[in-house]
Amino acid sequence: MGRVLVAGVGMVPFATPSRSETYDVMARGAIRAALADSGVEIGQVQQSYAGYVYGDSTSGQKALYGVGLTGGPVVNVNNNCSTGSSALWLARQAVAGGADCVLAFGFEQMERGALTMKWADRPSPFAGFMDVAERQQGESDAPFAAQLFGGAGAAYAEKYGTKPETFAQISVKARRHAAHNPYAVFRDPVTVEQVLASPHIYGPLTRLQCCPPTCGAAAAVLVSEDFARRHGLRTSVSIAAQAMTTDTASSFDGDMGRLVGYDMAKSAADQVYAAAGVDPRDIRVAELHDCFTANELLSYEALGLTPEGTAEQFVLDGDNTYGGRVVVNPSGGLLSKGHPLGATGLAQCAELTWQLRGEAGDRQVEGVNLALQHNIGLGGAAVVTLYEKLG
Numbered sequence: 001m002g003r004v005l006v007a008g009v010g011m012v013p014f015a016t017p018s019r020s021e022t023y024d025v026m027a028r029g030a031i032r033a034a035l036a037d038s039g040v041e042i043g044q045v046q047q048s049y050a051g052y053v054y055g056d057s058t059s060g061q062k063a064l065y066g067v068g069l070t071g072g073p074v075v076n077v078n079n080n081c082s083t084g085s086s087a088l089w090l091a092r093q094a095v096a097g098g099a100d101c102v103l104a105f106g107f108e109q110m111e112r113g114a115l116t117m118k119w120a121d122r123p124s125p126f127a128g129f130m131d132v133a134e135r136q137q138g139e140s141d142a143p144f145a146a147q148l149f150g151g152a153g154a155a156y157a158e159k160y161g162t163k164p165e166t167f168a169q170i171s172v173k174a175r176r177h178a179a180h181n182p183y184a185v186f187r188d189p190v191t192v193e194q195v196l197a198s199p200h201i202y203g204p205l206t207r208l209q210c211c212p213p214t215c216g217a218a219a220a221v222l223v224s225e226d227f228a229r230r231h232g233l234r235t236s237v238s239i240a241a242q243a244m245t246t247d248t249a250s251s252f253d254g255d256m257g258r259l260v261g262y263d264m265a266k267s268a269a270d271q272v273y274a275a276a277g278v279d280p281r282d283i284r285v286a287e288l289h290d291c292f293t294a295n296e297l298l299s300y301e302a303l304g305l306t307p308e309g310t311a312e313q314f315v316l317d318g319d320n321t322y323g324g325r326v327v328v329n330p331s332g333g334l335l336s337k338g339h340p341l342g343a344t345g346l347a348q349c350a351e352l353t354w355q356l357r358g359e360a361g362d363r364q365v366e367g368v369n370l371a372l373q374h375n376i377g378l379g380g381a382a383v384v385t386l387y388e389k390l391g
Contacts, residue, residue, distance in 0.1 A: 002225035003238040004095045006387065008038020009350035011218035013183045014338035016112075020215030023055060023109035027063035027217045030343070031105050034219035035067075039233050042068035044101050045221070047094050051077040051087035051106035052342035054118075063107060063217075077106075077342075080377030081291060084218065084345025089244050089383050091222050100227035105219035108340030112213055114143035125379045132252055132259050142202040146210060146292065148378065150203030152256040153294025157204055162297070162312045167204045168195035170293040171335055173321050178332025180362035183347070185214055185338040209293040214338030218346035220353070237356045240278070240370070240388035243271035247380045257298050264382035265302040265374060272384045273304070278370060280304030283326050285355050285365040287348035288374040290333040295376075300328075303374055303384070322365070330355065330363040345375040345383065356389040 010033025012026050020026070027050075035042060050060020060076040079086035084106035091104035117124050124130075129148060137151050156162060172192055178184035190208060198207040228235050245268040250258050273280060280303060288303065290296035297311045305326055306314040319325040331337045331351040334344060352371035354360045373385040 004092050005223050005225060005228050005235055006220055006237040006239065006349065006353050007040060007223045007228060007233045008034045008036070008221040009219065009353045010034035010037055011183055011343070011347050011350050012216060014185050014214050014216035014340060016185060017110055017213055017215055018112070020109060023052065023059060023107045024063045024066055026215065027105055027107040028066045030107070030217035030219040031064065031067050031103065034103070034105070034221050038221040039231070040101060040221050040223070043070055045070065045103045046072055046099050046101055048072060048074045048103040048105070049077055049087040049090045050074060051083040051345070052108055053078055053080060053083055054108060054110060063105070079381045080379050081289070081339070081341050082345060082375045082377035082381045082383050083342045084347070085373070085375035085383035085385065086244065086345070086381060088220060088345055088349055088385065089242060092239050092242055095222050095224055101221065101223045103219065103221055104346060105217065106342035106346045107217035108342040109215050110213040110340060115145050117144070128252060129259060129378060132254060133256070136254060136256060140202065145378070146202040146205055148260050149292040149294050150201060150205040152260045152298060153205065153292070154203035155256040156294070156298060160309050160312065164196060164204050165192050166312045166315050167209060167293040167297060168192045169315055170290065170296050171195045171208050174290065174329060174333050174335040177330050177363065178336035181332050181337060184332040184336050185212065186336045204294060205292055211291045211334040211339040214340045216338060216340035216343045216347070218343045218350050220346055220349050236390055237353050238388050238390055240386045241272040241275035242383070242385045243268040244381060244383045251380065260295065260378065261376045261380055261382055262298055262302045264380055265299060265376055265384065268382045268384035269303045269374070272386045276386050278386060282370055283372045284370070285327045285330060285352065285368050286372040286374065287329055287331060287333070287351050289376045290329055290335050291339060293335070296328070296333070299374060303372065327365045330360065330365060348373045348375060349385070352387050356387055
């Protein structure tokens with residue numbers, strides 16, 4: 001099989017729910033941007049995968065029909081916070097399996113406030129997760145996601161002695177990176193003191209350490225090498241390896257880090273490194289799932305960016321930013337760019353594609369040949385993707 005190429009990417013500026021356009025308008029903007037970036041016409045797209053969490057069935061068709069009515073198949077994807085990367089994973093599989101030109105796009109028109117469980121009249125997919133959390137740390141009125149990720153951060157801090165300031169520094173770094181990203185929601189700087197002084201949410205988490213509800217859309221056009229050659233498309237970025245994993249029994253063994261996906265992420269990353277023949281020490285830029293500062297800290301180790309138990313030193317040494325070993329979330333990440341669930345994975349794809357092309361402007365990481373993406377959703381699904389610069 002030939003390589004799967006990222007021919008084009010696009011996104012719209014993310015926004016808070018009070019300032020957002022409707023999902024179909026945002027999605028159309030992202031799709032048109034990705035098509036223009038790729039040089040592909042909508043009629044050349046053979047399959048489309050639409051990612052979103054909060055919306056009626058066939059919202060993907062509604063969004064895509066505004067760009068063109070081609071009659072091609074549209075598959076709607078919902079995999080919680082990893083929805084965008086799940087759509088990307090399906091699109092990559094389609095091209096690897098013989099399709100020539102496939103579109104992945106994701107969008108979200110979110111409500112204000114913390115994530116909630118929408119259906120009280122049926123079993124919740126999070127019931128088992130909350131059972132484990134309550135056994136480990138008791139009941140709480142905090143938002144359920146904060147209980148899970150904040151609990152994981154608290155357990156890590158208890159085990160390794162991690163200071164609250166270390167978690168807060170991740171938010172400071174996110175804002176500093178987002179200052180150079182015109183697509184990001186929160187671009188004003190914050191200090192460690194401001195982060196720690198914001199309202200306490202759960203465990204080590206304060207409000208400024210939790211990603212905000214966000215609206216937005218992003219898209220990517222994936223093509224085969226043969227299609228790119230025949231149509232004169234750019235061939236500078238390929239997906240070198242990709243893996244999706246779900247929970248195993250270890251997720252529910254009582255360890256809070258594993259409950260929020262540590263083992264899922266590690267397994268997916270290990271598969272990707274093995275398939276591509278890459279050592280994690282070769283990674284110089286990564287977009288990872290920083291829904292909370294605690295998850296970014298845990299993910300450094302799950303992805304092999306630093307050995308187990310060393311994440312605090314990794315932060316203190318500045319190895320997670322410019323001038324350090326790997327620039328993590330140059331976009332500002334979920335904490336500052338925002339987290340529209342269905343769009344996040346494809347926004348990460350866009351950022352890393354721009355990085356590999358040398359088109360990231362003031363966010364550009366020098367000398368990038370490989371780029372790592374990590375997107376995780378509770379319930380659960382983890383998608384890790386490695387991109388490679390060609391030529």
